[in-house]
Amino acid sequence: MANSFIGRDMAVDLGTANTLVYVRGKGVLVDEPSVVALNDTTGEILAVGHEAKRMIGRTPDHITAIRPLQDGVIADFEATEQMLRYFIQQVHRRRYFAKPRMVICVPSGITAVEQRAVKEAGYQAGARRVYIVEEPMAAAIGAGLPVHQPTGNMVVDVGGGTTEVAVISLGGIVTSLSVRTAGDDLDQAIVAWMKKEHSLMLGERTAEEVKMTLGSAFPMIDEVEAEIRGRDMVTGLPRTVTVSSSDVRQALEEPLHMIVDAVRATLDQTPPELAGDIMDRGIVLTGGGALLRGLDERLRHETGMPVHVAQDPLTSVALGAGKCVEEFEALQQVLVTDLRRGA
Numbered sequence: 001m002a003n004s005f006i007g008r009d010m011a012v013d014l015g016t017a018n019t020l021v022y023v024r025g026k027g028v029l030v031d032e033p034s035v036v037a038l039n040d041t042t043g044e045i046l047a048v049g050h051e052a053k054r055m056i057g058r059t060p061d062h063i064t065a066i067r068p069l070q071d072g073v074i075a076d077f078e079a080t081e082q083m084l085r086y087f088i089q090q091v092h093r094r095r096y097f098a099k100p101r102m103v104i105c106v107p108s109g110i111t112a113v114e115q116r117a118v119k120e121a122g123y124q125a126g127a128r129r130v131y132i133v134e135e136p137m138a139a140a141i142g143a144g145l146p147v148h149q150p151t152g153n154m155v156v157d158v159g160g161g162t163t164e165v166a167v168i169s170l171g172g173i174v175t176s177l178s179v180r181t182a183g184d185d186l187d188q189a190i191v192a193w194m195k196k197e198h199s200l201m202l203g204e205r206t207a208e209e210v211k212m213t214l215g216s217a218f219p220m221i222d223e224v225e226a227e228i229r230g231r232d233m234v235t236g237l238p239r240t241v242t243v244s245s246s247d248v249r250q251a252l253e254e255p256l257h258m259i260v261d262a263v264r265a266t267l268d269q270t271p272p273e274l275a276g277d278i279m280d281r282g283i284v285l286t287g288g289g290a291l292l293r294g295l296d297e298r299l300r301h302e303t304g305m306p307v308h309v310a311q312d313p314l315t316s317v318a319l320g321a322g323k324c325v326e327e328f329e330a331l332q333q334v335l336v337t338d339l340r341r342g343a
Helices: 002-008 077-091 112-124 135-142 183-198 204-214 245-268 272-281 295-303 316-326
Strands: 010-014 018-023 027-033 036-039 045-048 063-066 101-106 129-134 153-158 163-169 172-179 225-232 238-244 283-286 307-309
Touching (some): 010 077, 010 135, 010 316, 036 077, 101 112, 112 129, 129 316, 135 153, 135 172, 163 272, 183 204, 183 225, 204 225, 245 295
Antiparallel strands (some): 018 027
16 A cells, blocks of 8 residues: 555646646646636636636636736636646545645745745645745756756746746756746737737737747748738728748747846856856756747857757656655755745
């Protein structure tokens, strides 16, 4: 029986766009969009995750599909807690499981109040102990960087709600910057640009698809184009326009510029010894934003540093947090200590 107790502790990458749950000894078992669909009249949850995401922008009056996390922090506490509980139950089918220890990732720029909300959501969802780990730290561990050595490692984690830039050495964050410009802002920039240039209204899901298929951060050898459907703002009727990848790049210029600025500002605050290390080892890109074509090229061009994309950028944070769960004692020091509750 002893074996059945192992797969209990879990790590949660509670992201603005996706939530991943890592279970000790089993790996990432849940990877779903952070979306909850609610029935307003009864207040009950209709769907969570993939199913709820399909409902965004397509719901009747009495149903709302919401994203409980905005800018990397909890915007709707109840929905977040319900979502967490739902994901935990998916992992632990048995109702009578002993309460797990849980490591939750948070953006590095989070306030004490926001941090408490995350912990509280974890406790409400059934955790015995909640530990907090900062996202860039988890991303660095997940990307396989030697965080405990006295060398500078730089991580740029472009998520859905926040971009986290951090320089890590000796198991701690030396300098970091968390800016609330990330994947969601890229989508919004596409919506705004289509409105301005083509007076076409796009839904947020379409904007995300445009970003994924046509989006780029740096001129490409072969530019592509595609047809995009939306609602004409003048006639109110559906219409299709053809847009090229260079158009989309122009649309993304402002938020990309802010992301690049955050990287520069962090390098500017880095102690010279560590800056030298980063020059040698380069910057590691993780998070969903790392999948934007040419973002590595763009950063290389703007900073003069080598830039590498992590092996699996979407799961780096979850895997890093998972490693904290697997090697709990060894990695205890990277977790944010909590003096409020006894162990």
